[in-house]
Amino acid sequence: MNCPCCSGKPYEECCKPYHTGEKNAPTAEALMRSRFSAFAIPNGEYLMETTSPVKRQFHNKKDLQEWGEINEWTRLEIVNTPSLNKVEFKAFYTDEEGEKQVHHEVSTFKMIQNRWYYVTGEFLE
Secondary structure (H helix, E strand, O other): OEOOOOOOOEHHHOOHHHHOOOOOOOOHHHHHHHHHHHHHOOOHHHHHHOEOHHHHHHOOHHHHHHHHHHOEEEEEEEEEEEEOOEEEEEEEEEOOOOOEEEEEEEEEEEEEOOEEEEEEEEEEO
16 A cells, blocks of 8 residues: 555555654654654554653543544645754645545654654644
8 A cells, every 4th residue: 555644655665664663763754754644544652652752741642543533634745844853744634524624734843862753733824
């Protein structure tokens, strides 16, 4: 199967090694792509594991899993990578009412002990 992150690569060669823990994402963009794939599959456990430890208290694995399940994640577009730790993206999905949606965000990531983590996101119109 093609990877949900829209890289054009097979899932097994793209995001799956990150999801299974075989590898860590080498860049903030790779982590962003793997997190989108984790919503599409869905994999709430991975989403929590890749959230910055100091920010995990503001998230909930069950809610992350559910948000992945109730929506159909159709496409990821990387708009810009303004710095090593920021990624602007658009995540396209169909919500539970069948409405097409776009989640436009600039995410901030942080490298902690040689591993990238999601820290926060700024929603854009």
